[in-house]
Amino acid sequence: xxxxxxxxxATWESxxxxxxxxxASHAQRLVAEGFSSVGAxxxxxxxxxxxxxxxxxxxxxxxxxxxxxxxxxxxxxNELTDRKLVERAPDPADRRCNIISLTAAGKRQLxxxxxxxxxxxxxxxxxxxxxxxxxxxxxxxxxxDHHSRRxxxxx
Amino acid sequence: xxxxxxxxxATWESxxxxxxxxxASHAQRLVAEGFSSVGAxxxxxxxxxxxxxxxxxxxxxxxxxxxxxxxxxxxxxNELTDRKLVERAPDPADRRCNIISLTAAGKRQLxxxxxxxxxxxxxxxxxxxxxxxxxxxxxxxxxxDHHSRRxxxxx
DNA sequence: ACCCAATCGTTCGGGCAACCAACGTTTGAT
DNA sequence: ATCAAACGTTGGTTGCCCGAACGATTGGGT
Numbered sequence: 074x075x076x077x078x079x080x081x082x083a084t085w086e087s088x089x090x091x092x093x094x095x096x097a098s099h100a101q102r103l104v105a106e107g108f109s110s111v112g113a114x115x116x117x118x119x120x121x122x123x124x125x126x127x128x129x130x131x132x133x134x135x136x137x138x139x140x141x142x143x144x145x146x147x148x149x150x151n152e153l154t155d156r157k158l159v160e161r162a163p164d165p166a167d168r169r170c171n172i173i174s175l176t177a178a179g180k181r182q183l184x185x186x187x188x189x190x191x192x193x194x195x196x197x198x199x200x201x202x203x204x205x206x207x208x209x210x211x212x213x214x215x216x217x218d219h220h221s222r223r224x225x226x227x228x
Numbered sequence: 229x230x231x232x233x234x235x236x237x238a239t240w241e242s243x244x245x246x247x248x249x250x251x252a253s254h255a256q257r258l259v260a261e262g263f264s265s266v267g268a269x270x271x272x273x274x275x276x277x278x279x280x281x282x283x284x285x286x287x288x289x290x291x292x293x294x295x296x297x298x299x300x301x302x303x304x305x306n307e308l309t310d311r312k313l314v315e316r317a318p319d320p321a322d323r324r325c326n327i328i329s330l331t332a333a334g335k336r337q338l339x340x341x342x343x344x345x346x347x348x349x350x351x352x353x354x355x356x357x358x359x360x361x362x363x364x365x366x367x368x369x370x371x372x373d374h375h376s377r378r379x380x381x382x383x
Numbered sequence: 384a385c386c387c388a389a390t391c392g393t394t395c396g397g398g399c400a401a402c403c404a405a406c407g408t409t410t411g412a413t
Numbered sequence: 414a415t416c417a418a419a420c421g422t423t424g425g426t427t428g429c430c431c432g433a434a435c436g437a438t439t440g441g442g443t
Contacts, residue, residue: 083294089352090259090348090349101245139238142401167410169408190245200370210242219354220352287392301393322390322439323437324390324437326392
């Protein structure tokens, strides 16, 4: 999306969906860059943060809480265990389950990722005043709220 | 992202980058659904719209104007020619080039896609008042502007 | 007139986030 | 005891974005 050097003053450029997805792609790039500078990606942060917030859990529970698909958990957890940021232990009470828990190194890494993430927020919102930032997040929250309620089966 | 039925009241949920990327993913889903209901996807719309706005052009020029990578043009144009929405003709003046042009059916399809797209805007912004919609697009425009200027080499 | 750099279309490949289908193992409720 | 459900795992698919390479063709410089 950044490559093509030609101007594109096209019809769709002002549509909310376009503005949204485009700014989001910039945001994602910034976040990913921040994370990759410490050798991680989005899933890693989400998992580490979820682990700290809710404590050790099975892969399935972890996936539900962090919004990561079960089939993507395997690779993500593997990558984290390879880096010793997380431990995968069999659940003695239920042999189907692995219990994933945060290591000390994992906690340190989480601190680093949080720092990067905070910097990224600022980079993203650079051109906006504090009040504008406030309004933007408020509007986005409303939108997200509305649409996740419709998709997440109400009950 | 919509699948897991569990609540995820996690740390990062209020971060602007999260709100942005998540609402964007909802937006993208809505757009994609709208398009696919008439057998198209994003690239198709972008190409048809660009063709109508700028007239027939080579694949390369078309790609630059619509922000689609050259290497992705082949497949997209193939799909459009298969559906007779677009014509690929050799350029008599430059045998390296294909000249892509819109057919009547392509124009009709474009009208359909525009209609879907308009409906999608409304669906996306449903919970916002007209003034709020205005403010949101203005804020997003500012952000997008700022960040695309930094990436697109100024000159 | 010639050469070389640039452009065009094309193919193949990768990355990412999200998702789906299937399977064997294990569990728990009936 | 059985059977549905959950768990982890493997191996796909999709859409969008990007890069490397290559043959064919072109056009500018000299």
